[in-house]
Amino acid sequence: YYNNATLPDGLTQYFWRVRAKDASNTGKWSAFRRFTTTIEPVEPIFPAKNAGGVPLNVLMKWTNVTESSGTYHLQISRSATFADTLANVTGLTSTTYSYVLPSYNTDYYWRVAASRGQCDIGYSTPWKFRSVIAAPTLTSPADGTEDLSFNVFFEWQPVTDAKSYTI
Numbered sequence: 001y002y003n004n005a006t007l008p009d010g011l012t013q014y015f016w017r018v019r020a021k022d023a024s025n026t027g028k029w030s031a032f033r034r035f036t037t038t039i040e041p042v043e044p045i046f047p048a049k050n051a052g053g054v055p056l057n058v059l060m061k062w063t064n065v066t067e068s069s070g071t072y073h074l075q076i077s078r079s080a081t082f083a084d085t086l087a088n089v090t091g092l093t094s095t096t097y098s099y100v101l102p103s104y105n106t107d108y109y110w111r112v113a114a115s116r117g118q119c120d121i122g123y124s125t126p127w128k129f130r131s132v133i134a135a136p137t138l139t140s141p142a143d144g145t146e147d148l149s150f151n152v153f154f155e156w157q158p159v160t161d162a163k164s165y166t167i
Contacts, residue, residue, distance in 0.1 A: 011119075014034065016033055017030045042112045043062060043124060044124055045062055047060070047110070049129075052129070053130070054129050054132060058131075060096060062112045073123075075110065078109070105131060134160070139157060140153065140154065
């Protein structure tokens with residue numbers, strides 16, 4: 001016989017025992033046993049799953065599961081399989097990491113793992129996000145121009161993949 005349970009806390013010692021019942025009788029408790037759970041899975045926080053408009057200078061954030069006595073392993077990639085890994089950072093003791101993304105308007109994937117003592121938790125489920133679209137380059141009128149007529153013609157360089165502009 002068996003029973004499956006999802007326990008609420010990681011890095012916690014639990015005790016367990018069992019007793020039997022029938023239609024009219026409840027038996028004695030078994031001897032008890034104890035065990036300690038591993039650390040909880042790490043969950044990404046920011047950038048959020050499927051977020052868009054993420055700044056190139058991004059502060060990655062994830063949940064604290066090591067209670068400040070373990071390390072984290074962060075990966076950032078252009079590929080969902082992490083075949084094209086841009087960042088592979090180990091030994092992090094903080095739940096944040098600052099990274100400068102190399103390209104505007106690009107899909108990225110990230111995941112994080114944790115370890116504490118002999119407890120190693122595999123990577124979180126990868127989250128995809130998209131970096132912010134680039135800012136247009138202004139061309140006309142030039143900065144500081146004076147004595148323009150009331151009918152001003154504004155011009156800028158187009159941005160790759162832009163669908164519209166707001167001025």
